[in-house]
Amino acid sequence: MKSQFQSFRWSAVAAWTATVAVCVATAQTAPTPRQPAADAETRTARAFEAARSQGPEALRAFLVGFPKGADLHVHLSGAVYAETFIREAAEDGLCVDTGELKLVTPAQPGVCTAGPATPAMQEKQEPCAGKLVSATELAGNMTSPCQGLYDKLIDSFSLRSFVPTPGWSGHDQFFATFGKFSPVHRSHIGEWVDEVAARAAAQNQQYVELMQSPPSVHARQIAAQVGWPATGAPDFSALRQKMLDLGLRDDVAADRAYAQEMESGRRKLEHCGTAQAAAACQVTTRYIYQILRANAPEQVFAQTLLGFETIASTLAAHEPGFIGINFVQPEDGFISMRDYTLQMQMLEYLHAVYPQVHISLHAGELAEGLVPPEGMGFHIRQAVELGHAERIGHGVDVMHEADANALLKEMAARHVMVEINLSSNEGILGVKGAEHPFPLYRAAHVPVALSTDDEGVSRIDITHEYVRAALDYHLSYAELKQLARTGMAHSFLAGADLWTEPDNFNKTIAACVADAPGTAKPSPACRSYLAASEKAQAEWELENRFAAFQSRW
Numbered sequence: 001m002k003s004q005f006q007s008f009r010w011s012a013v014a015a016w017t018a019t020v021a022v023c024v025a026t027a028q029t030a031p032t033p034r035q036p037a038a039d040a041e042t043r044t045a046r047a048f049e050a051a052r053s054q055g056p057e058a059l060r061a062f063l064v065g066f067p068k069g070a071d072l073h074v075h076l077s078g079a080v081y082a083e084t085f086i087r088e089a090a091e092d093g094l095c096v097d098t099g100e101l102k103l104v105t106p107a108q109p110g111v112c113t114a115g116p117a118t119p120a121m122q123e124k125q126e127p128c129a130g131k132l133v134s135a136t137e138l139a140g141n142m143t144s145p146c147q148g149l150y151d152k153l154i155d156s157f158s159l160r161s162f163v164p165t166p167g168w169s170g171h172d173q174f175f176a177t178f179g180k181f182s183p184v185h186r187s188h189i190g191e192w193v194d195e196v197a198a199r200a201a202a203q204n205q206q207y208v209e210l211m212q213s214p215p216s217v218h219a220r221q222i223a224a225q226v227g228w229p230a231t232g233a234p235d236f237s238a239l240r241q242k243m244l245d246l247g248l249r250d251d252v253a254a255d256r257a258y259a260q261e262m263e264s265g266r267r268k269l270e271h272c273g274t275a276q277a278a279a280a281c282q283v284t285t286r287y288i289y290q291i292l293r294a295n296a297p298e299q300v301f302a303q304t305l306l307g308f309e310t311i312a313s314t315l316a317a318h319e320p321g322f323i324g325i326n327f328v329q330p331e332d333g334f335i336s337m338r339d340y341t342l343q344m345q346m347l348e349y350l351h352a353v354y355p356q357v358h359i360s361l362h363a364g365e366l367a368e369g370l371v372p373p374e375g376m377g378f379h380i381r382q383a384v385e386l387g388h389a390e391r392i393g394h395g396v397d398v399m400h401e402a403d404a405n406a407l408l409k410e411m412a413a414r415h416v417m418v419e420i421n422l423s424s425n426e427g428i429l430g431v432k433g434a435e436h437p438f439p440l441y442r443a444a445h446v447p448v449a450l451s452t453d454d455e456g457v458s459r460i461d462i463t464h465e466y467v468r469a470a471l472d473y474h475l476s477y478a479e480l481k482q483l484a485r486t487g488m489a490h491s492f493l494a495g496a497d498l499w500t501e502p503d504n505f506n507k508t509i510a511a512c513v514a515d516a517p518g519t520a521k522p523s524p525a526c527r528s529y530l531a532a533s534e535k536a537q538a539e540w541e542l543e544n545r546f547a548a549f550q551s552r553w
Contacts, residue, residue, distance in 0.1 A: 037516065040550035045477040047553040056467055063470070064463045066480065067545035069488035070207040070538075071200065071451050071462055072360070073393050073419035075290075075328070076262075077178060078454025079210070080192045082157035085181040086150065088188045090139035095132040098149060101156035102180035104132065157181050158457050159427045171370070174428045175330055177457050190265015197266055197280035199455075203463050204545060206283060207491055207538055211326055213290035214258045214310075216303050222246045223302035234342075236301070236349040243302055248309070255310040259287050259321030284538065286492065288360065289322045293336050293343060294329040300339070301346050308354040315356055315494070324358035324492045326393065331362060331379065332370040340379060344386035351388040358492040360419070361387050364401075365394035367429040376400035381407050384416055391417045391490055393453075396425055398437050408444035415502045417447040417490040422468050423460045424453035433472055447503045449487030481546065488535075488542050495533025498540060509536075518543025 051062035095112035272281035289307035363383035512526035
């Protein structure tokens with residue numbers, strides 16, 4: 001059950017949206033006669049500039065209802081706010097380690113007594129004193145001393161209030177958060193998706209691809225049994241066959257069920273398909289299969305193989321679920337650096353076997369000092385050329401790549417999109433403003449779109465990223481539309497594109513060329529084309545939302 005805090009939060013956002021009169025739901029229930037597109041866009045662009053001139057808060061009020069299309073780089077657990085994890089920890093009967101500021105599972109159900117309180121705590125008789133404190137003390141009591149622990153726990157689970165110190169950077173804080181809230185039980189996973197979808201709906205965002213790793217316990221056991229060759233180049237084909245012979249494919253059904261659990265769980269909470277359906281029901285969610293790159297080679301190959309098998313099976317069944325693959329965990333880690341090329345070779349082989357599986361890769365999430373200079377010279381290129389990445393996540397160190405300008409030209413020619421995470425890159429890498437390659441990608445005509453990465457850990461949302469892009473890089477209203485359209489066009493939704501040329505949003509395909517993009521009543525030929533393509537439908541819906549938004553100004 002959602003907390004009163006969550007209900008208040010989404011009610012407040014809804015009220016804000018109504019105040020600025022840009023809510024798409026309002027536009028759909030009370031349609032405004034469609035104005036000439038050029039005139040409407042010109043008026044909206046003027047309103048945008050007026051809002052920008054009044055400062056960040058006015059600009060946010062304008063952009064909260066701006067149609068944002070897709071967020072293609074979202075880690076599910078990192079997108080959930082700390083307050084949610086604390087509430088769920090109480091429901092799960094977890095304890096709070098007050099020393100390390102993390103959640104732990106009690107040795108005995110309901111018992112959180114490991115270690116005595118300090119003498120100072122005992123003297124003050126603080127209700128939240130002691131080595132371990134029940135999470136119910138935080139979610140229920142909220143006395144003054146507990147409020148202090150509650151605040152510290154939120155800071156521990158996120159970048160809120162974080163200030164780097166010698167030996168502990170934003171990078172360290174960020175990646176340490178996940179282990180601190182990980183004991184929360186996976187039975188809440190539908191709630192997590194609901195939280196992300198509800199926040200997206202409140203900001204007029206229609207599509208999210210969520211990265212998540214299924215348990216993969218059996219795959220790890222098979223990997224340990226098969227092992228890895230001690231010397232010489234690995235025979236990926238032979239390794240694949242051994243793993244399949246040992247029953248790795250048996251886990252596909254469980255992984256598909258895991259995705260369905262996420263989807264059905266959130267739709268149940270949102271009452272989708274009923275008269276009480278929440279606005280979040282209008283947000284489409286799909287899932288990206290996360291591979292943990294910091295494991296031993298046999299573990300990475302087994303999990304990747306299972307991911308490809310699961311996605312291929314899901315796509316063949318035409319069901320919502322896992323539709324693409326990605327490698328996660330710190331790119332500067334020892335194994336991540338040591339095995340980077342090997343892991344890209346794994347993807348090169350598996351892509352040849354399963355060409356229908358979409359690939360997006362974290363690459364170039366590095367900055368000077370994290371790794372030796374030579375460690376920054378090849379990750380993005382190998383992700384594109386060996387890993388067959390259709391999208392690159394972060395891509396911050398691109399100008400450190402060997403022959404960087406040639407790589408930019410190659411990415412532009414191949415239409416390899418870069419998922420830009422401005423707040424995440426500043427928080428983790430300390431890279432912002434002119435140091436960020438965002439303008440360089442745009443100047444080289446590499447497609448780019450904004451994304452949140454881990455909005456719960458970073459304590460942001462997608463509107464914050466649009467505000468930041470507009471202010472830090474002086475983007476126009478038309479340029480923000482380009483970002484939103486690019487994200488939607490590079491989604492991994494099934495079907496053909498709405499536009500005649502990749503990343504050119506000036507002309508729709510022949511079947512729809514006579515229709516105003518996004519119109520509620522397309523011609524029969526256009527309607528037939530849209531019915532055959534999830535992606536084209538989503539792009540059409542984005543245009544509809546732009547028309548509704550622009551009719552307000």
